[in-house]
Amino acid sequence: MAKRVKKNQRRVTRNNGESVRIDFREVGKLIAVALIVIAGIWATKKVEDVSIQTIEIQSVLNKVSKSEIRTIAENYMHDGFFTVDLGSFENQLNDIPWIYRANIKRQWPSKLVIEISEQQPYFRWGKNHLINKYAEVFYVGDTQQYTSLPLLLGVEGRERQLIDLYYKYSARFKQVDTDILKLKEDARYDKEITLVNGITINVGREKIDKQIERCLYSFAMFTKAEREAIASIDLRHSNGFAIRWNG
Numbered sequence: 564m565a566k567r568v569k570k571n572q573r574r575v576t577r578n579n580g581e582s583v584r585i586d587f588r589e590v591g592k593l594i595a596v597a598l599i600v601i602a603g604i605w606a607t608k609k610v611e612d613v614s615i616q617t618i619e620i621q622s623v624l625n626k627v628s629k630s631e632i633r634t635i636a637e638n639y640m641h642d643g644f645f646t647v648d649l650g651s652f653e654n655q656l657n658d659i660p661w662i663y664r665a666n667i668k669r670q671w672p673s674k675l676v677i678e679i680s681e682q683q684p685y686f687r688w689g690k691n692h693l694i695n696k697y698a699e700v701f702y703v704g705d706t707q708q709y710t711s712l713p714l715l716l717g718v719e720g721r722e723r724q725l726i727d728l729y730y731k732y733s734a735r736f737k738q739v740d741t742d743i744l745k746l747k748e749d750a751r752y753d754k755e756i757t758l759v760n761g762i763t764i765n766v767g768r769e770k771i772d773k774q775i776e777r778c779l780y781s782f783a784m785f786t787k788a789e790r791e792a793i794a795s796i797d798l799r800h801s802n803g804f805a806i807r808w809n810g
Contacts, residue, residue, distance in 0.1 A: 613644040616673035626661035626681050635659075636677075644673055660703050663695065686726065687714045698723040717748035732756070732775055739782040741790075753799070760790065767799040774798040 618636045620629060635655045639647050649667045656665035656677070666678045682701050684693035687709055692700050694715065700722060713733075715725045725746055733743045736758065745757035752768035766774050778798055782790065797805040 614673065615640055615642060615644050615647060615675055618675045618677065620677045620679065622677070622679040622681075624679060624681065627659060627679060631659050632656060632677065632679075636675075639675075644669065644675075647675070649675075660701060663701075684709055684712060686729075687712050688722065689716060694722055694726070698726050713743060714745040715747075716745070718750055721748060728754075728771075735775060735779055739779060741782075762790070762793050763795040765795070765797045765799055774804075777804060 618640065620632060635652070638655075639652050642648070649669075652675075653665045653667055656662055656667075656679070661682050662679055663682045664680045666680075668676045668678070670676050682693070682695050684703075685696050686694040687706050688694045688700050691704055691706060692702050693706060693709065693712070694700055713729060715722065715729065717725050725748060729743060729746050736742055741758045741760050741762075743756055744759045745755075747755040747757075754766040754768070754771070756764040756766060758764070764778060775798075778796060781804070785793075792808050792810075793806055794809045795807045797807075
C-alpha cells in the first residue's frame with residue numbers, strides 16, 4: 564500500500580529511482596532567516612551612515628578650557644552617531660586635570676551632548692596636587708593660587724585619615740581663636756600641626772586626643788601676647804609639653 568505524502572511536502576524522483584520528500588515549511592524558515600540576516604546587514608550599514616553633526620557642551624566651566632574639550636572632540640566628529648565609542652571619549656575628557664567627571668549623551672538625530680562636573684578643591688596635597696571633597700587627589704601643576712586652603716602632607720593612601728583629623732582638631736582650635744594651616748604626618752604617624760598664627764605643634768602617634776586637650780587647656784590660660792611669643796609646642800612628652808619661644 565502506497566504511503567501518503569504529508570501536506571506541504573512534495574515527492575521528487577531522482578534518476579536512480581529513489582524518491583525524496585521536500586518539506587517546504589523548512590525551506591520557508593531558511594528563506595526567512597536569510598532575509599533577516601540581509602536586513603540586519605542593511606540596517607547596520609544604515610546605522611554606520613548616520614554621522615555626528617554637532618558636539619555641544621552644556622555645562623558652565625570655570626576651570627576647564629573649552630578648547631581642550633574641542634581638541635579631543637574633533638577626534639570623534641567623523642565617527643558614526645550610533646557607533647562612536649562614548650566610553651573612550653569620556654575617559655579622554657576625564658584625563659583633563661580639572662574635570663571630575665564627564666558624561667556624554669546621544670541626542671537624536673545627530674548631536675552629542677557633553678556634561679562636565681569640575682573638580683572642587685578643599686585641600687592642598689604636597690606641592691602640585693589638590694584634594695576634592697571625596698578625599699581624591701588630583702593634579703593641577705601650580706597650586707600657588709590656593710595657598711588659602713589647608714595643606715596636608717603625608718604618605719600616599721592616608722589622605723582620608725588626615726582630612727578626618729584636620730576637621731576634628733580644626734574645630735577644637737577654633738575655640739581658642741585660631742585654626743590649622745598645615746597638617747603633616749610622617750611614615751611613623753607622628754604629626755606636626757602648623758596654626759595660622761605660625762605656631763608649630765608636634766604630636767605623637769599615640770593618645771593624640773589627650774595631647775591636643777592638654778595643648779588647648781594651656782592655650783586658654785595664655786594671654787594674647789604670650790601666644791604670639793610661642794614658636795613651637797612639643798606634646799610628645801608623657802607628663803607635659805615643651806614650649807620654644809620666639810627670639
